[in-house]
Amino acid sequence: MYFPKFYPYYAHDPDKLCKVGDIALIELLEKQLTRDITHKILQVVYPMGDVKDPLTGKPCVAVEFRDDMERRDQLWGKNENAFNYDEAPPRGWQEGRKDWSHKKGYKRWHDYSDRDQPEASWP
Amino acid sequence: MPFMKGPAPVRRTLQYLNSSRLYLKPWVRVLSLNYNIKGENHAGAKSFAFWHLAQIQYKNPEVQVITFKNLTPTPFIRAFLNNGKEILMDIDRQSKDEIVDRVLNTLCKTQQELDADRAFIDIQSNPAHFGYGCSRHCICEIPGQVPCPAVVPLPYTWRGKYAKGHAELDETKFV
Numbered sequence: 149m150y151f152p153k154f155y156p157y158y159a160h161d162p163d164k165l166c167k168v169g170d171i172a173l174i175e176l177l178e179k180q181l182t183r184d185i186t187h188k189i190l191q192v193v194y195p196m197g198d199v200k201d202p203l204t205g206k207p208c209v210a211v212e213f214r215d216d217m218e219r220r221d222q223l224w225g226k227n228e229n230a231f232n233y234d235e236a237p238p239r240g241w242q243e244g245r246k247d248w249s250h251k252k253g254y255k256r257w258h259d260y261s262d263r264d265q266p267e268a269s270w271p
Numbered sequence: 272m273p274f275m276k277g278p279a280p281v282r283r284t285l286q287y288l289n290s291s292r293l294y295l296k297p298w299v300r301v302l303s304l305n306y307n308i309k310g311e312n313h314a315g316a317k318s319f320a321f322w323h324l325a326q327i328q329y330k331n332p333e334v335q336v337i338t339f340k341n342l343t344p345t346p347f348i349r350a351f352l353n354n355g356k357e358i359l360m361d362i363d364r365q366s367k368d369e370i371v372d373r374v375l376n377t378l379c380k381t382q383q384e385l386d387a388d389r390a391f392i393d394i395q396s397n398p399a400h401f402g403y404g405c406s407r408h409c410i411c412e413i414p415g416q417v418p419c420p421a422v423v424p425l426p427y428t429w430r431g432k433y434a435k436g437h438a439e440l441d442e443t444k445f446v
Contacts, residue, residue: 149283149325150325150328171339173301173351190355194339194342199342199343201343201344201345202343202347202349202359203343203345203347203359203361204345208343208344210341210342211307211309211310211341211344212344213344
C-alpha cells in the first residue's frame with residue numbers, strides 16, 4: 149500500500165516565481181546551497197487559483213472552465229457573492245500587509261507574549 | 272494493518288504488483304495523473320489509477336507518481352522528463368485498457384530492453400559466470416583450475432603461437 153508522504157523541501161527561488169499554495173516542480177541541486185536548501189524551482193506547474201488546463205490553455209476552476217461559468221452566469225444570472233475572477237486583484241496584493249511569506253522566514257521556536265513575529269513560520 | 276479488506280484487495284498482493292509490464296523509461300522522473308472523481312470522461316482515468324498506479328510505483332520506486340484530483344475539467348497524464356521537457360497525454364473518454372496501452376507504448380521500456388536488463392542481472396547473479404560485474408573476475412582464482420597464465424605460464428602446446436607454428440620453440444632457454 150502506498151501512502152502519501154509530505155516533507156518540507158526548501159527550494160532555491162531567486163526569481164520569486166512561487167506563491168503560497170502553488171504546485172511547483174523542483175529539482176535536486178548538484179550541491180546543497182545551505183543547511184536546509186537542497187532543491188531549486190524549475191517551474192510553477194499549477195498556480196493556486198489560476199490553474200490553466202494544459203491541453204486547451206484555458207483557465208479553469210476545479211471541474212469547469214471559466215468560459216462555461218461565464219456562460220452559465222449569463223443564462224441564469226450572476227451571483228453577487230461569488231468570486232469575480234476578472235476584477236480580482238493579482239496574487240500577492242497582501243504582501244507586506246498580511247502575507248509575510250515573501251520575507252526570509254524562520255521557524256517559530258518560541259511564542260512571545262509581548263511582541264508579534266510576522267516573519268516567523270510554523271514548522 | 273488491514274490487508275484483504277476494501278474494494279479489490281488483490282491490487283495489494285505481490286503477485287498482482289509483480290505481474291505488470293509498466294517499467295518506465297529511465298528518463299521519466301515524475302508521472303502525474305490528473306482526473307476528477309465524477310464525470311463519464313474521467314471514468315477510464317479513475318479506473319487506471321485504481322488498478323495500475325500502485326503497479327507503476329512498485330516497478331519504479333525512484334519515480335514520483337502523483338495524482339491531482341478535481342483540478343482541471345479534462346483528465347490527462349503529464350510526465351516530466353530528465354531534460355526539462357514534459358509529455359502530455361489526453362486521456363479524455365478513454366478506457367483504462369487504452370490508457371495502459373498508450374503508457375506502455377510511449378513511456379515504458381520495450382520487451383527487448385527488459386530482456387536485456389534481465390540478461391544482465393542473470394549474468395551477474397549466476398555463479399557460473401566470470402568477468403566484469405560478476406562475483407569473481409576469472410576462473411584462475413579458483414583452486415583446482417588452471418592457474419593464471421600471468422603467474423604460471425601455460426604449456427607450449429596450449430599456447431597458440433607455438434602450436435600453430437608462428438614462433439619456434441627453443442627449449443634450451445625456457446625451463
